[in-house]
Amino acid sequence: MTHILIVSLGNSPEPIVNCINSLRPDRVIFFCSELSRENVSAVLDRVPLPDYQEAADVVVLQQRLHRKQSDDVINELDKLDRVYIRACELISAVRIQHPGCNITVDYTGGTKTMTTGLAMAAIDDGIAQLSVTITDRSSQMAHESGYSVPVLVSTAVIQSRRLFEQDLPSLLKRFDYEAARQAVRRILQLPSQDMESSLQLRRLEDLLVVADAWDRFDHRRALEVLERMGDRSLDQRLLFPLKRVVGSRRILDTVAEIEKWSYMPGHNLEAVEDLLRNAERRAAQDRYDDAVGRLYRAMELTAQILLKKTADIDTADVDIKKLPEHIQEVYRSKKQASADSDKLKLALSNAYDLLADLQHPVGLHWRQQRSRIQDSLKTRNHSLFAHGFSPISYSDWRILAGTLVPFLQQAIDDTIQQTKFSPLAQLPSSIAELLP
Template sequence: MPRKAMVMTVGTGKDVWHGLAYSIENANPDFVLFLVTRESMEKTLPLIKAELERQGIGLVEYTRNTAIPEDAIPYILVEDNNINNTEKLLENYRKYIEKYVLRRGYSPGEISVDITSGTKAMSSALVFVALELELNEVRYVEGERGKDGRVTPGTERVVSQKPLRIFFEKRKGEVILYFNKFLFESALTLLGQMEEEFVNPERRREIEFLTHLVKGFKKWDLFDFTGAMDELKKANEMEDFLKKYRLKKKLEIALGTLRKEIDNPYSYYRVVDLFYNGKRRFMMGRYDDAVARFYRLLEYIAQCVLKNEHKMETGEIDLEKLKEKGIYEKWLEFRKNADLQRVGLQGAYYLLGLLGEPVDWTNSEEVRRFLHQRNYSILAHGFVPIDKEKAGAFMEYLEREILPKVVENFKRLSKNFEFPQIEVRP
């Protein structure tokens, strides 16, 4: 079972001891930190202990040399007489909780604070610290009040507010923001922190769902199609969250698309995927990375056409087939002293032209300019950075002029490769 710690301000009002004892009995914490004044330490604390003893609950002050009975609750008390100085109490209460509770191994999700008694400054300071440290619960005891305005013993009930719900939604919103910007590693780092902080089973299930989702699209973004499918299958099994995030249809499409890419490494699905991978880099402002992918896309298009239409690979050109087609001599003349069976971008497209493929666009002025810019970039052979304008022009040309000619139904297929944008929903 999770451990529970309680931090409690202790005032001196009439009969407040009864409400404080009731709160401790109700919460049944494993440890209590009393924030007292000189007066409340002398007048109220003994009454709290006596009331709990009547209920069969022992309170034992913790020291290094004290043996705590198994059925007793250890406590530490800290005296602070700045009873009307909220700013000073804020600073001090934060230090006390860090020193005496967090350093004892309690996580923020295992700590509650009780503001039933104490001055307004004491209660306000403790609430602010609870919010700042993202503690689990803020509670107080209320009940029926007598003629003197005080809670009548025996009518108490605990009122509890859970700031953790607010913190969870805030963190979740940050995860979604990272996901929507394709910052998958940042999202996973935050999800890992959330997994340590939040113990509520339903929240942990939602963290699990988001983790599978983020891991799936991260692996897809890294071309690990099998790993992506494994993660997205797990997310797809959590139907309540698919509905909550409106992702059911999108994950079905994603899984179907990944399956086609896994089945055929020379699939035209991968052509579109590689383009959208570069497009995401462009959207992230990583223009050199985007252009590197667009260059690889041109190479891959040649590989796909050679493989699918002519049963050849750029690393193993079938010279006998070239002889059968009567183009071997032209190929030999073009390659001169170069390897006849292993070719790069230029050789692959020259060969496709010999084979009768419509690849005239590879000799266009635009393509030559884009390839020149890539070749002189830092990720190729030069030192010239690629700016947004150059990368954007290359991307738009591919999308407008080349991909519709290479991939049948390119526009319709494109929707399969746009990673989902999650709406922030409570």
């Protein structure tokens, strides 16, 4: 694999010569000022660089050497931001020129601003290896020969602190679990991780895998990871609530039932709660079309679960014989009038109408608010996700959520009151919630 060395060059070529002789890179790029540029020749006189090309391998920072210079010349050596940007651009260009290469950045020579900017760029790159060439003080000949060696600089502690103080808080606040997991993975791949930090990061990564899978409704994957972790401290916060969601899902999901996904009994509407919490997360990401889609599905699912548990009715194929005799003829007529006369399928409104006909409290509640709810659903129906092309705005989301969420929450609360189970909490939105 190609090894590229980027070195900051100051007034002394000695440490750079020792660095190159020690690392033996395939290519060396000098990061220097106008004044230190002349020392490149001194380095070349002492180390073989057969593929050296001055135009490509010398990056010179602008420097005002006298007052008569053009005003276009900016003294970059005194501007940390300019040095940092130039260094970032250099590292990026090297990656394009040498895909998959190893980059070592040595910040030994040059001004304080030059070395600081170059080191910052290497740290932010997250992949480049950082080094500094120092005197080997264990050598008795060090003072006489000026002998020095490049020493790798561990950036793991710096990167880890940035991760916990800067990256993760903002990502978790927006429930972006996959991006958070990738950020953790980048730190884990850095060398020189101490064992305790590595174990904490790996546990954090597992928890982010769980949260991301759960957020994508991949409940089976989330269960597998949680059960593999075997951490009893996660039972009440994550494992048991997730098993209740699966238990609710199994009421209608034949795959989950046939494959015997691990579950626990609950109040039966946990799958609806899960959709509501998911809608909140999508709204926190300003993804209002997705959030509305979750609410609509929650409305459908509530009626489907309640009909299944109350009367063993499948809305995709209603068995009219299971209905009370006094309404059988009404639904038999609906079946005959449907496009598919072999089956009676109930869409959202008709499903709630049947709940009302069965005198279910949620159905009766629906009957009181039917017109208002149907009007609010027009926003969803006009969106691209349904039958139109209109994007859903924050205002649209607030209006729709203001109608549907209280209705659904009332249905959930009614079922919870009949059981010992508590409502589902939102998934973690902070490090403290993930790693209490």
